Amino acid sequence: MATAIYFIIWVLLITDMVWTRSVRQVNEPDDWTVGDFDCPRECFCPPSFPTALYCENRGLKEIPAIPSRIWYLYLENNLIETIPEKPFENATQLRWINLNKNKITNYGIEKGALSQLKKLLFLFLEDNELEEVPSPLPRSLEQLQLARNKVSRIPQGTFSNLENLTLLDLQHNKLLDNAFQRDTFKGLKNLMQLNMAKNSLKNMPPRLPANTMQLFLDNNSIEGIPENYFNVIPKVAFLRLNHNKLSDAGLPSSGFDVSSILDLQLSHNRLTKVPRISAHLQHLHLDHNKIKSVNVSVICPTPSALPEEQDLFSYGPRLSYLRLDGNEIKPPIPMDLMTCFRLLQAVIINHIANCSLPPFSIVQLISSI
Ligand SMILES: *[C@@H]1O[C@H](CO)[C@@H](O)[C@H](O)[C@H]1NC(C)=O
Ligand SMILES: *[C@@H]1O[C@H](CO)[C@@H](O)[C@H](O)[C@H]1NC(C)=O
Ligand SMILES: *[C@@H]1O[C@H](CO)[C@@H](O)[C@H](O)[C@H]1NC(C)=O
Ligand SMILES: *[C@@H]1O[C@H](CO)[C@@H](O)[C@H](O)[C@H]1NC(C)=O
């Protein structure tokens, strides 16, 4: 899903660039001379694409003066430590800045440097040396990519004006539970994807934005999920909690019986039972837990979860993919699993040591009942 979204965004960007380029070519035949004249010496200004400035992979220590015509700025993989205001003073058209793989610290970012970019949509700051989420940020921002920094702090009010932010990527940082205040995520009215994988959280982040659809929390140390946690994020569809410390006792009383969830990943946790799920769930990853057996009469979602959908034969539980390998379950797969989950297409279950099955037997279960 994430890949699909990135792909769509990529296609949109390409379309935008191509469009920009063709419009420019038609209307402004002098662009070549303009670009040639104000192009920073260290960078490359493609004559046919006058809104882009390429300064990546050049060992740059400083950001050059950005001409006012630039929309797309590529500065990744340099040795840049600071983001001053000055080089951006005329760059009011910027939509996209890629500063991945540099050496930027919070001390190096001048207060107005980013917030003066009133049209900025995408800001890439992955693989830098940030210890805080930079603030203030432009209100127009739609994507903020901060993976693989050292972020442990989110200054008060950082996100409060970012009403258009749809994606926030904080994976592989140093966030602890105390990074979050009551109102940390308040104001993120359009946030859809939140990635906090590979941090040091022991608890679920509190008070998430109501439109969150994708929540990725893999590789933390989360032990439990509070009762009614999902009530504030009624649209959550993709939930990843692989590589945490979830136990049966840490789950809410209704488990993951949340009708919005379509894809639930709970691999590498400490569950001994298959948790309750809703009839809408399509993909369930439960591999590498401590599950001993599957009691279908307990986990089969009850039809009452679907009051509006009377015809059970066509609208029964939607589960199509189930991963159970790396547990303590003995084959064969209970037949009543197929009776309950009629759309199940693949169950991946491990063999017990020294049994004659291959290490992974992918069992295709096409219901013929
Ligand atoms: C911004 O534009 C002004 C006027 O053209 C120019 O004097 C100044 O050097 C420019 N600043 C940068 C950082 O390019
Ligand atoms: C948010 O996006 C909408 C729709 O694209 C736009 O009209 C609005 O100006 C944006 N808000 C900010 C603060 O840029
Ligand atoms: C989590 O950790 C495992 C094991 O180290 C690794 O294979 C996996 O790629 C990590 N996933 C994420 C999202 O960080
Ligand atoms: C499955 O659970 C039901 C209800 O709790 C119980 O009556 C039944 O004995 C269990 N079946 C197995 C095989 O453990």
Ligand SMILES: *[C@@H]1O[C@H](CO)[C@@H](O)[C@H](O)[C@H]1NC(C)=O
């Ligand atoms: C399989 O059996 C052999 C011989 O009985 C034993 O040495 C080996 O440890 C067993 N493998 C596993 C994975 O238990």
